[in-house]
Amino acid sequence: ENKSNTSGSHQYTEREDSRTGLSVETLKKAISNNLFYVQAKYPEIATRNDYYMALAYAVRDRLLQRWVASVKQYIQGKERVVSYLSAEYLLGPHLANNLINLGIYKEVEQACEELGLNLDWLIEKEVEPGLGNGGLGRLAACYMDSLATLEVPAIGYGIRYQFGIFEQDIRDGWQVEDTDNWLRRGNPWEIARRELSHDVKLGGHIQHYIDRSGKFCSNWIPELVVKGVAYDTPILGYKVNTANTLRLWKSEAPHSFDFQSFNAGEYNNAVNQKIICENISKVLYPNDEQREGKILRLQQQYFFVSCSLQDMINIHLNQGEKIEDFDKKFAVQLNDTHPAIGVVELMRLLMDEHLLDWDTSWNITTKTFAYTNHTLLPEALETWDLELFGSVLPRHLELIYEINRRFLDFVTVRFFGDNQKISNLSLIGEGKRKHVRMANLACLGSHAINGVAALHSDLLKKTVLHDWYELSPEKFSNKTNGVTPRRWIVLSNPNLTKLISEKIGEGWIKDLEELRGLEKYADDPEFQQAWMKVKLDQKKALAKKIQKRLGVKVDPESMFDIQVKRIHEYKRQHLNVLHVIALYNRIKKNPDLEIVPRTFIFAGKSAPGYRKAKLIIKLINSVGEVVNNDPDVRGRLKVVFYPNYNVTNAQKIYPAADLSEQISTAGKEASGTGNMKLSLNGALTIGTLDGANVEIRECVGEENFFLFGLTADEVAQTKAAGYKSKEYYESNAVLKEAIDQINSGYFSHLDVNTFKELTDSLMYDDQYLLFADFQSYIEAQEKAAEAFKHKEMWAKMSILNTARMGKFSSDRSIKEYCDEIWKVKSVPVEIDSIKIIEK
Ligand code: GLS
The missing domain is CATH 3.40.50.2000 (Glycogen Phosphorylase B;)
Structure with missing residues (x-):
């Protein structure tokens, strides 16, 4: 009776319990049973949600033994x-995460297939x-x-x-x-x-x-x-x-x-x-x-x-x-x-x-x-x-x-x-x-x-x-x-997971420092190609979503330049926008200019009562409307605001990033964790010496990080010395042009007032030193663009980013808290x- 069979990566017994068994057959039975006994439906009338529920309960049942045993042990111990x-x-x-942690992803995928269902389709149903x-x-x-x-x-x-x-x-x-x-x-x-x-x-x-x-x-x-x-x-x-x-x-x-x-x-x-x-x-x-x-x-x-x-x-x-x-x-x-x-x-x-x-x-x-x-x-x-x-x-x-x-x-x-x-x-x-x-x-x-x-x-x-x-x-x-590599690589980037595991085994999933084993392949042209292919596929998948959700066509070959996080003045999404405007104006002056095509992707929520943050969202969309539709641009720049940033959407966005924007005013972002997830997925960071960026740069190497801006000390000194942002505006023609253009109504159907509150605050009370960091940011962006032109070099930098991010596993953080x-x-x-x- 207890004879064991092997199916996929785990063992199961031939006569499994329908509530706990992990074989494809038992899983199929469990899903069908739940459809009937929990949802009171049969296939002809079952909705996608019914199937999602039937599957979710089947998976939950398989957690219960572990859960009850854990609770019992703690309560008695x-x-x-x-x-x-x-x-x-x-x-x-929860669903996909639990499948991964239980180690039954493949089995459930097959069970669904045999039932005529698509697992991804059910996973996407979860709210x-x-x-x-x-x-x-x-x-x-x-x-x-x-x-x-x-x-x-x-x-x-x-x-x-x-x-x-x-x-x-x-x-x-x-x-x-x-x-x-x-x-x-x-x-x-x-x-x-x-x-x-x-x-x-x-x-x-x-x-x-x-x-x-x-x-x-x-x-x-x-x-x-x-x-x-x-x-x-x-x-x-x-x-x-x-x-x-x-x-x-x-x-x-x-x-x-x-x-x-x-x-x-x-x-x-x-x-x-x-x-x-x-x-x-x-x-x-x-x-x-x-x-x-x-x-x-x-x-x-x-x-x-x-x-x-x-x-x-x-x-x-x-x-x-x-x-x-x-x-x-x-x-x-x-x-x-x-x-x-x-x-x-x-x-x-x-x-x-x-x-x-x-x-x-x-x-x-x-x-x-x-x-x-x-x-x-x-x-x-x-x-x-x-x-x-x-x-x-x-x-x-x-x-x-x-x-x-x-x-x-x-x-x-x-x-x-x-x-x-x-x-x-x-x-x-x-x-x-x-x-x-x-x-x-x-x-x-x-x-x-x-x-x-x-x-x-x-x-x-x-x-x-x-x-x-x-x-x-x-x-x-x-x-x-730190961040969990289970959700932020294994679950959200299965192709990268496969590529990494083929080279260095699966140990990195529990001991992220093992990623360092990838370093020796950073110069390997074949590996570089496979690496960039994974990235390109992720970019294509995101491009598809963008097209579907927003009707904007973006080029997967372009640099995906990504800033996703809550919208806040200190995080300086508007500094990013000023760079977009600067590039746009360069093209307008010289439409045949050779420039690295970029897709700027923004996402994030603003607190409902935070007026300036809401205005930043409006600015991003308004600039996007002009840039995306200007024939002179010829599709070389695209600006996208992906709505309703949440964990589900983040899982699709991080794997597709080439460039990670971590551009807060130094001394303001306590740590950041999106910065870690992006770099782990092979994005290069353009960033200030703020929060965990400092440690990320130390780990990945300064040559694999685009640094700009004042340090936290310099920010404090600049402010103490009586910072006047207007002086930077007067002396920087590119900056002046961008601000004047916003104020002229160029991006707001000629309404000169739409962004006044925002531009006034930058001109007269630039608390987060956008203007002070502007020139340095533009120069770092030029370096990033230059690097992106050299595909092998970029691939190597990207691989090294992932390989050297082992420190940023939440397992390491939690061990420190525990000890x-x-x-x-x-x-x-x-x-x-x-x-x-x-x-
Ligand atoms: C925050 C910080 O702003 C982030 O920098 C930090 O990474 C996060 C987790 O420590 O905590 N503090 C906060 O109130 N919201 C955050 O995201």
């Missing part, structure tokens, strides 16, 4: 578990969960993948937003937002744990009293109680048994109906409370790196953090452990300050609910938390108006006062007389209105603080967190970001420990 607290997870579609804004949320997703792949026990906690990041459409060149109703057709990847919920208090007041033993006690009488219900999604590691849990909380009313109001005829009031409660997890705030001081945002943060901490305490106590040992069970990472309220919430739970004393509680709290900072932008540093904060979290405000009182007593002695420093460190900021400073709370409540790239970690110590660094230098470290911050180790999961199906 004594190992320390990582708890990642993040308000955002930008996971991307991705867009529960994040950009890099920060995507990083959390890459880290979850690496934690599972490295077999580290971990739980990701977050919010199950009913509506994720909005869908972007472009109308008349402008961004328009549409709601992201990702749950519309159901979500086969999650399991609703209706029985697993926690109550979260909001508002109200505090009663103080002395109990019988003479202890001073606090009782929080809330205005509102919200229920958080757990929704779990398995996160499977690559070809391991470990499947960790992503637990997202949905907010609900504890009782769905107020019958008293209903009976009294107050129908609206009767349902009101339900609506208020459900609103908390309703929608993701669509701002990246911009704080939103709204009450609902604070409620969201507190809601998910409180549910998560209560959940961890439950898990810990259910193991028969003592509450005093909480920090031995959980290492909690704060993904930015969004969950920083956790510091106070854990204090409250330990003291008010579990009756520990202050010192014991504070000791546990600081040993539990660690904090990652993701930005230097002052507008992103979270603060909460004190009054608003107190109205939502009255007990927490009391605790913050007490934490701060004790802390300031200490600091006053330590920095005696330095009142500025003492006031900088305070958890409460003064100014026009008093406010709670979340970064200070995160720093004080954590035993470790890190930045996300070497330069960023360094600047943190020198600027925004300088006083904290002086106070506790031992807390600070750098953990350079240096969390002190956790791998715990391989025994799958035999679970017997699910009784025969």
Whole structure:
């Protein structure tokens, strides 16, 4: 009965279970069964979505054994578990990723084929969960993948937003937002744990009293109680048994109906409370790196953090452990300050609910938390108006006062007389209105603080967190970001994966440093050709999509010059546009000029309320309209804005890039992760010495990177010396011509006002030093164009980029977090420990 057969890359037994079997036959049966038993359909009437669901459930069934075994092992074991607290997870579609991590892609492809289905067609049907804004949320997703792949026990906690990041459409060149109703057709990847919920208090007041033993006690009488219900999604590691849990909380009313109001005829009031409660997890705030001081945002943060901490305490106590040992069970990472309220919430739970004393509680709290900072932008540093904060979290405000009182007593002695420093460190900021400073709370409540790239970690110590660094230098470290090679090469670039693996085997998928084995083929003409063929095929595929989506024909042989990321002034998409205009004007003056044909591809969302970012999108589209349709250009330049940038689209775009635009003002981009994905897929970078670009350039070699622009130090000096952008405009004819042309209405049907706000800000308040970096950027672009003409040289540079990017795997980042911050180790999961199906 147990005789083994080999099919593809894995073993299976002849009589497999229909729920877990991995052979083509069993997979076929499972898909057909699900179509009937889950979707209640038969082939003649089944829709594409029915088939997608049938397949998704078949794949999920095959994860369950690993998932249940992993959970069991963690719950029974004594190992320390990582708890990642993040308000955002930008996971991307699950199906193809799970097929790869399970190692059954080929089998499922064949099963589908034999059923007359096309796997790609089903994969494309999945609506991705867009529960994040950009890099920060995507990083959390890459880290979850690496934690599972490295077999580290971990739980990701977050919010199950009913509506994720909005869908972007472009109308008349402008961004328009549409709601992201990702749950519309159901979500086969999650399991609703209706029985697993926690109550979260909001508002109200505090009663103080002395109990019988003479202890001073606090009782929080809330205005509102919200229920958080757990929704779990398995996160499977690559070809391991470990499947960790992503637990997202949905907010609900504890009782769905107020019958008293209903009976009294107050129908609206009767349902009101339900609506208020459900609103908390309703929608993701669509701002990246911009704080939103709204009450609902604070409620969201507190809601998910409180549910998560209560959940961890439950898990810990259910193991028969003592509450005093909480920090031995959980290492909690704060993904930015969004969950920083956790510091106070854990204090409250330990003291008010579990009756520990202050010192014991504070000791546990600081040993539990660690904090990652993701930005230097002052507008992103979270603060909460004190009054608003107190109205939502009255007990927490009391605790913050007490934490701060004790802390300031200490600091006053330590920095005696330095009142500025003492006031900088305070958890409460003064100014026009008093406010709670979340970064200070995160720093004080954590035993470790890190930045996300070497330069960023360094600047943190020198600027925004300088006083904290002086106070506790031992807390600070750098953990350079990374990305998962599973999604960002294996899944999104299968042809490149095949080519690489043919040369150096498959080991690189788990140990990305092995890519270095490609270096020795960088000069090999045959390999270069194969390499560039893969690139060309990816470009053709993207060209097809562009044609279909936008009706713009682009030349796959042209240089694909790509800038894809959130739209922000500091990321300087408009600097890129100025280069496009400069090239266009060169052609207009001399239509027969020899120039390297380029396709400029932009994609990215703007925060809906960020006017200048929206204007940048309009500018890109307006310039595109003129350039793409001018007969003098003869198709040598094309400008494309690909709408609705998300994980799904990114997977199609990165593999097709020749040139990667990483052109932020030095000192502004904390790390960037798109820069890593592009270079890994063989794009050459044109970039500033900002964020992780610095380390990328070090790794790939300066001769394989087009560097330009001021350094972070020079940016600071230039500003301090009284930077006047207008002087650059006056003295640079190309720049002047481009700006004047925009202002003349050349790109806006002669309307001189369309882009005025943008050009005025560049002329009179160029905070991000576009004009200062313009000339240097143009020169670097010329070098890139020159290099592109030499096909062999370009191929070699491209191969070397991929070969030397091994450092930027999220596996490397996660290992550093595990060893240096969390002190956790791998715990391989025994799958035999679970017997699910009784025969
Ligand atoms: C960000 C930074 O802007 C990025 O540079 C960084 O790569 C990312 C992940 O660390 O975090 N911070 C933020 O608020 N959004 C981001 O993308």
